[in-house]
């Protein structure tokens with residue numbers, strides 16, 4: 001079992017740290033924010049993530065998971081140090097590496113000889129070399145080990161991955177990092193650093209492409225009278241295509257796809273390739289927000305001015321409290337700009353986020369739709385499936401519903417008197 005230090009306790013650092021401790025390693029998670037560390041030591045988590053609270057409690061109780069702001073004590077005996085710090089979008093769309101560089105400079109004098117530094121943050125191709133340059137420690141190996149964790153199922157994804165990717169020029173270091181995952185029993189793909197870094201971007205860009213593709217096909221379905229749900233069913237059984245990531249919706253969002261697709265376009269441009277295909281994928285996604293706003297406007301009778309819209313959902317997807325680049329936030333912003341008032345219910349949102357102060361945050365789906373002209377389902381929370389259409393019919397002002405996630409049973413809603421609009425059907 002190894003002694004691991006994790007720098008940064010965001011989604012990736014915290015989930016990875018807790019999972020490594022669960023696999024039997026001794027893990028020290030470091031963050032610069034004292035309050036976050038104090039809370040974690042009390043079992044209070046900064047994020048909503050299925051199963052994470054239990055894993056943190058288990059790791060702390062077993063003495064295998066330690067939270068601290070003291071980077072020196074965390075790093076000095078570590079065999080492996082994971083960099084899990086943010087790589088926000090820079091002004092030109094490329095990833096901003098300053099957090100990684102600062103972390104590497106901080107670690108440099110602290111690492112023991114023979115230690116391994118692992119880049120887990122999503123970093124542009126070439127970043128392993130950047131970390132090597134900042135460290136200036138030829139006795140320390142730098143390895144790329146991208147993560148493929150989805151928010152909402154990060155623990156499941158970590159403990160049951162499809163594959164583990166390790167990129168290094170040093171075979172011994174690659175084997176040591178691969179061995180950390182021995183218990184999860186997944187194939188380990190060992191590559192050079194640039195290939196590992198490319199795999200991460202290519203994976204996210206491909207998944208975003210699948211979703212934009214199906215959203216485009218959904219638009220065609222509406223024009224030709226086909227049903228996207230049936231189309232996806234028929235497509236997905238083809239093993240070369242598969243059913244995953246073909247759910248039509250209001251567009252993809254979150255902290256990864258929007259940032260990583262733009263970064264990939266920039267990486268391509270810097271490499272002398274015009275990635276027109278991916279630019280198209282991003283354009284389709286932008287258009288999708290507009291298509292949903294248009295559907296809501298049509299349902300509201302052709303204008304949004306003075307109309308009351310009930311939004312079911314605000315997070316970028318279900319099972320998270322994350323609002324970063326949420327399609328729901330983007331769509332609501334446009335509804336407000338067009339003169340609508342918006343009431344929102346989301347199971348993980350209790351106060352209006354910055355920039356959306358004009359919305360009313362409600363404590364149930366029915367409260368949100370009181371007096372509404374249109375209900376818009378923008379996030380696929382299960383909670384909305386269980387709302388009685390008959391009760392909703394009694395609460396709204398006009399029986400119009402736009403289901404941007406194809407989540408609800410449309411016959412049931414139509415039986416209750418609603419005009420139901422889904423996506424691509």
Ligand code: UGA
Pocket residue numbers: 122147148149150151152204207211244245246247248249250251252253254255256257316317327
């Ligand atoms: C994504 C990837 O799925 C992870 O593999 C990756 O590790 C992560 O980014 C990252 O780079 O850190 P995540 O952003 O948590 O994970 O969420 P996804 O489940 O991929 O969903 C992204 C967006 O696509 C959401 O807005 C979601 O609603 C949308 N989506 C997803 C669809 O509209 N349809 C689908 O079929 C699937």
